[in-house]
Amino acid sequence: KKNVLIIGAGGVAQVVAHKCAQHNDVLGALYIASRTKSKCDDIIASVHEKGAMKVAGTFEAHALDAKDTSAVADLIRKTGSQIVINVGTPYVNMSVLDACIETGVAYMDTAIHEDPAKICETPPWYANYEWKKREACAKAGVTAILGVGFDPGVVNAYARLAEDQYLDTIESIDIVDINAGSHGKYFATNFDPEINFREFTGTVYSWQGGEWRENRMFEVGKEWDLPVVGKQKAYMSGHDEVHSLANRYPKADVRFWMGFGDHYINVFTVLKSIGLLSEQPVTTAEGLEVVPLKVVKACLPDPASLAPGYTGKTCIGDLVKGTKDGKPAEVFIYNVADHKEAFNEVGSQGISYTAGVPPVAAAILIANGTWDVKKMANVEDLDPKPFISLLNRIGLPTRVKDAEGDRAVDFG
Ligand code: NDP
Known part of the structure; x- marks a missing residue:
């Protein structure tokens, strides 16, 4: 079992939260953190309303500025999280990834990092931010799966x-x-x-x-x-x-x-x-x-x-x-x-649903070792069969x- 920290409390996070709850027997304790804590509370309330928790367990809300790497790292340590599902705004990707590298836990997101000041990056976009951290991930043995929503993902x-x-x-x-x-x-x-x-x-x-x-x-x-x-x-x-x-x-x-x-x-x-x-x-x-x-x-x-x-x-x-x-x-x-x-x-x-179910499938595959590759990967670098098989069973x-x-x- 691996504890999961969900970052962000928007449309996609809502789906991620429900799906994590439905599979909390294979995942561990669940945490959700975002800029506005009340949105995290609402999501947890909706999870309980649907009776989505498969087994009795923790689901806790936290306020977090995900642009602050040390705050993210502190929360990862405090909650004992081993997998971070980052579904906050893409502006926070790099600070969250840095916190995962610092604490040695698995990272994933569903969108490429964006700098709010830039309207369009030069291709290939991943080379501008994410791929620069490839070596750091490999060195720290951190599994980082990039863009694992529906598209990308x-x-x-x-x-x-x-x-x-x-x-x-x-x-x-x-x-x-x-x-x-x-x-x-x-x-x-x-x-x-x-x-x-x-x-x-x-x-x-x-x-x-x-x-x-x-x-x-x-x-x-x-x-x-x-x-x-x-x-x-x-x-x-x-x-x-x-x-x-x-x-x-x-x-x-x-x-x-x-x-x-x-x-x-x-x-x-x-x-x-x-x-x-x-x-x-x-x-x-x-x-x-x-x-x-x-x-x-x-x-x-x-x-x-x-x-x-x-x-x-x-x-x-x-x-x-x-x-x-x-x-x-x-x-x-x-x-x-x-x-x-x-x-x-x-x-x-449906749009949030198609984006939110895949990262939970990826989290399950990391938790059971199948996709725990200890390096940075885009989804096409990984064996697609276990992922697609699992998605068949969990809603997509x-x-x-x-x-x-x-x-x-x-x-x-
Ligand atoms: P939302 O705008 O609904 O949610 C974004 C969340 O991030 C909000 O809860 C927001 O908080 C939070 N946030 C913003 N800044 C910070 C910060 N500094 N610290 C902590 N939390 C912060 O977006 P969606 O749920 O629709 O999308 C989430 C991600 O999924 C995005 O990256 C999006 O691009 C991606 N996506 C991917 C898809 C795919 O198929 N691959 C499809 C759809 C989306 P607050 O509520 O306070 O503003």
């Missing part, structure tokens, strides 16, 4: 599964993320608006023809026809996993596509065009200095509040093309999640569609 495992299981050579990896659900609001983002908008205001990087290509957001669109959600338009977007997969598959084209409706694009374009998505402070006539992006965030619905009325499904997967036995072949490996089912189970919408089943049909992926 499960989609990286899907690429590796295509390599291991279905194809001999890989020529392209297209990751497609479609949310065909409806939250019923005029406009809302599914996770932190600040992070969400930052994702789409920067340069869209893709790895094609053995080099980094640059596009603008919404410049390259394509209609996809996917299982369950049907025909959907998605746009090439910048995304974390392109920056690690391009490293493992340098000969393949690696692209990420995110589905958007025309309404989202209209609202986004207006906000951006009039400067409301800028993180550069402006001063009002009254002498008040404000950051437009922060104001927009304060006005939009809290992503967690979307959960109760959310309906519909998500489909996220990898279309991987290459060759098998010398002939062209392709495979689509995917998951379909349902917003309402997620809400009924853990009180969250994987399916595969290829020339042989559309079926569940099951390793028995």
Whole structure:
């Protein structure tokens, strides 16, 4: 058993907390810490309301400034935590990772580190922060699993599964993320608006023809026809996993596509065009200095509040093309999640659910030794089979569609 410290108390943390509770027989005592302690208390209350704790045990809330490495290290020591699931804002990744290296405990996150002052980093993004700590992790024997949400995360495992299981050579990896659900609001983002908008205001990087290509957001669109959600338009977007997969598959084209409706694009374009998505402070006539992006965030619905009325499904997967036995072949490996089912189970919408279940699977695999690799790894560096098998059992089943049909992926 290994004690777990969850950092952050947002939409994803809510799912992580419920799932850890459901598996606290294999994990140990549970702790959740965030900037606002009351949000941690609320999450723990919702865990008890659902009766989610599998066995009687500790689940404790703490206030924490995760940007303060020594405060994080102190809390790790105080709670005897051996695994840290960092699902706080991506601005805190490096300070939390440093605390894990200092205390010699396992680390994981679900998004690449971001510097709030920078709108877009140069590729490969992981090389700017995370990979600089590779040696330190190996030296301290620290297991650090980067980006183990759904995308990045499960989609990286899907690429590796295509390599291991279905194809001999890989020529392209297209990751497609479609949310065909409806939250019923005029406009809302599914996770932190600040992070969400930052994702789409920067340069869209893709790895094609053995080099980094640059596009603008919404410049390259394509209609996809996917299982369950049907025909959907998605746009090439910048995304974390392109920056690690391009490293493992340098000969393949690696692209990420995110589905958007025309309404989202209209609202986004207006906000951006009039400067409301800028993180550069402006001063009002009254002498008040404000950051437009922060104001927009304060006005939009809290992503967690979307959960109760959310309906519909998500489909996220990898279309991987290459060759098998010398002939062209392709495979689509995917998951379909349902917003309402997620809400009924853990009180969250489907996007938080797909992001929050995978790190708990990773924590279980670290606790039982399967993924306790004692070094830094992106998800595609690890054996995908135990991860996908476990996800099948804990709420995120994987399916595969290829020339042989559309079926569940099951390793028995
Ligand atoms: P939220 O904005 O809902 O939650 C972020 C949490 O971090 C909040 O509780 C916030 O506290 C806390 N926080 C911010 N600053 C600090 C600090 N200095 N110290 C301690 N806590 C702090 O985000 P989500 O739950 O939607 O997302 C969490 C993470 O998951 C993000 O990194 C996001 O990018 C990632 N993600 C990954 C996905 C994937 O599939 N890979 C998909 C979706 C999200 P407060 O409440 O006080 O503001």
